Amino acid sequence: MPRSLRGELLGWLLIPLAGLVAFNAWTTYRSAVATANLITDRTLLASARVIAEQVKDNDGRVEALIPPSALEMFASPDRDHVIYRVIAPSGELIAGFPDVAIPPRAPTDLQPVHFEARFRVEDIRAVAIAQPVVSKSAGGNALVVVATSLRGRDRLVTELWLRSLRDQTLLVGIAALLALFGLHRGLAPLLRLRSELLARDPGSLRPLAAENLQTELKPLIDALNHAFARIQTYITLQRRFVADASHQLRTPLAVLKTQATVGLRDTETAAKTEALAAIDGGLDAMARVVNQLLVLARAEPGGAAMRKEAVDFAGITRAALESRAMLAFDRRIDLSFEGDEAGLELQGHVTLLREMVANLVENALRYTPEGGAVSVRLTREPGEIHLSIEDNGPGIPEAERERVFERFYRLSSGTEGTGLGLAIVREIVAAHGGHITLSQRTPPPGLRADIVLPAS
Ligand SMILES: Nc1ncnc2c1ncn2[C@@H]1O[C@H](COP(=O)(O)OP(=O)(O)OP(=O)(O)O)[C@@H](O)[C@H]1O
Ligand SMILES: [Mg+2]
Known part of the structure; x- marks a missing residue:
């Protein structure tokens, strides 16, 4: 009603x-x-x-x-x-x-x-x-x-009764009129706000002005403006995702198209196979871009329904290492894992945490020269879980250690990659209330990534 x-x-x-x-x-x-x-x-x-x-x-x-x-x-x-x-x-x-x-x-x-x-x-x-x-x-x-x-x-x-009754009714009538008037005046800002909301452009998330409003209404306006701001952030993120996705996929799609055209035109079977292999590689790269973009979108605030649950972080780390074991084998890199088995539980999102570890391990494996070594260590401190990943590759110069977390920012132009890995890592770490630091490995050369997450 x-x-x-x-x-x-x-x-x-x-x-x-x-x-x-x-x-x-x-x-x-x-x-x-x-x-x-x-x-x-x-x-x-x-x-x-x-x-x-x-x-x-x-x-x-x-x-x-x-x-x-x-x-x-x-x-x-x-x-x-x-x-x-x-x-x-x-x-x-x-x-x-x-x-x-x-x-x-x-x-x-x-x-x-x-x-x-x-x-x-x-x-x-x-x-x-x-x-x-x-x-x-x-x-x-x-x-x-x-x-x-x-x-x-x-x-x-x-006579006596009617006279006093008449006076009283008159008084109450005047009081009611005054109340009506007061109510009208008091509700005017609220009604103005309603008309303003109804009249504005449906897509507009401009904050509402809280001046001339009674103090009781101000918290409501503040809450609305807060909600507007959050929706605005989500919309911005969504737009960025769409823009990033189309931008990142346009070039590989054009390349694929060219490879396909060349393959079709060629009459020799060997050339056709070569074109197909190129297309196959291109598709792998595109699948990776799409996957990285989706993970990033999920890791962003409000991106996924972040239902956290108690998870075993040691198990997650091990699964992430196993998923990159082939890469270590191909590149003849000694991948070692050392971790306290018990008490490594935290409130988190399994898939995102696995992506976080996998991205860091993959970076270490990919940017370290063949025959190098990558070591992953998990330790439990009071109320915290520490994860450190070390490699003996070229490392990242100090001046670049902040920028590598930006989307699409890459240093190694020779290798393949989307430049999203560390951006994803940073979002996931933030979503779990932790922090990440990059430093030089001791002894140099190499990179050391340290992640601290709150334990449950
Ligand atoms: N362990 C490392 N050693 C040296 N350089 C690294 C290391 N990890 C990252 N980098 C540098 O930081 C850049 C950004 O890494 P990031 O993981 O964000 O992107 P990417 O690896 O290029 O692409 P993606 O991971 O999305 O496929 C890399 O291009 C690389 O130059
Ligand atoms: Mg990477």
């Missing part, structure tokens, strides 16, 4: 806000009812007091005169019913309606009792007060109850 950042942020803001408004509506309703009750109670009490003042003993008879002012207090457009009841200390009803509700408890002294009840079909709010009557016959408290229907009070509640 697509998720909108703006929607989510707004949801988190507005849903709790709406909950708060609902809660507030309830509390303001409660407080509006309390306020309206207070106002009604004051009027009821004032009216009851006016009536109570008129309760008098008249020659042994308690009488109550209801002054109109006591009832006029309730005059309002709501036409509320006002009812009352005055009961003498003897318990006799002396004024008002007999069926006005009696308070839940009798008022004492001057403390009024407020209560709600029903009068016929209406809800009422009432007050009861006690009025002491001094009489010759019987003294005591008269009871005055005044009640009113609730139309006026209910209208007051609604």
